[in-house]
Amino acid sequence: MRKIVISGNWKMFKTQAESEDFLRGFLPTLEETPHDREVVLCVPFTDLNVLSKNLHGSRIHLGAQNVHWEESGAYTGEISAPMLTEIGVRYVIVGHSERRQFFGETDQTVNLRLKAAQRNGLTPILCVGETKKQRDTGETELVISEQIKKDLVDVDQENLVIAYEPIWAIGTGDTCECLEANRVIGLIRKQLSNPNVPIQYGGSVKPNNIDEIMEQPEIDGVLVGGASLEPASFTRIVNFK
Numbered sequence: 001m002r003k004i005v006i007s008g009n010w011k012m013f014k015t016q017a018e019s020e021d022f023l024r025g026f027l028p029t030l031e032e033t034p035h036d037r038e039v040v041l042c043v044p045f046t047d048l049n050v051l052s053k054n055l056h057g058s059r060i061h062l063g064a065q066n067v068h069w070e071e072s073g074a075y076t077g078e079i080s081a082p083m084l085t086e087i088g089v090r091y092v093i094v095g096h097s098e099r100r101q102f103f104g105e106t107d108q109t110v111n112l113r114l115k116a117a118q119r120n121g122l123t124p125i126l127c128v129g130e131t132k133k134q135r136d137t138g139e140t141e142l143v144i145s146e147q148i149k150k151d152l153v154d155v156d157q158e159n160l161v162i163a164y165e166p167i168w169a170i171g172t173g174d175t176c177e178c179l180e181a182n183r184v185i186g187l188i189r190k191q192l193s194n195p196n197v198p199i200q201y202g203g204s205v206k207p208n209n210i211d212e213i214m215e216q217p218e219i220d221g222v223l224v225g226g227a228s229l230e231p232a233s234f235t236r237i238v239n240f241k
């Protein structure tokens with residue numbers, strides 16, 4: 001039985017004060033949320049500690065947006081898995097397209113980060129996806145299958161979430177057709193040795209398309225950027241029908 005995982009990715013948004021404001025609006029609404037789904041908030045490093053304290057006893061799981069592959073060392077600007085787990089972090093996004101595009105993340109470093117996360121008991125959310133150009137030239141399947149193959153070398157598939165995020169759909173309002181997202185996610189699943197890995201869709205997920213997305217049989221959840229920043233829209237998303 002595959003787990004349903006609904007994750008918010010705040011990217012580089014929200015100060016600590018703003019994250020506390022969000023929780024004041026969002027936490028009470030969770031009482032109505034069905035228990036068949038896991039709710040995760042992946043927030044900036046500076047917000048992790050304050051959220052960890054405020055989330056104590058709630059059903060929200062805390063997530064980070066990056067993790068280094070060493071436990072400690074001279075790596076200015078990086079953060080290690082033990083530093084995250086110490087404050088109650090359970091999930092970490094690895095290989096988001098914004099990291100690959102703007103910060104030189106490669107399949108090799110993604111692979112190292114995935115293994116470090118798992119070694120320390122974190123559940124990584126591995127992001128894969130094709131560019132508009134790759135889609136237009138018919139390379140989607142090849143690009144995704146290469147990313148999965150290279151990123152998952154020696155990675156434990158028992159403690160893993162994958163997010164299929166077509167890059168052209170991120171932050172554009174140009175959501176991937178549900179049937180197409182379902183098809184690509186089905187192809188990803190065929191490549192895995194563990195058929196129970198939850199696979200999310202990400203890219204312009206909003207209150208008005210969440211129900212249709214979650215009706216697709218291969219889609220086990222969503223990774224939400226912009227619409228996770230407001231309590232009202234994220235509440236509607238976690239309460240998909």
Ligand SMILES: O=C[C@H](O)COP(=O)(O)O
Binds near residue numbers: 096165
């Ligand atoms: O990690 C989240 C994705 O990049 C999607 O962002 P978005 O929902 O703002 O399109």
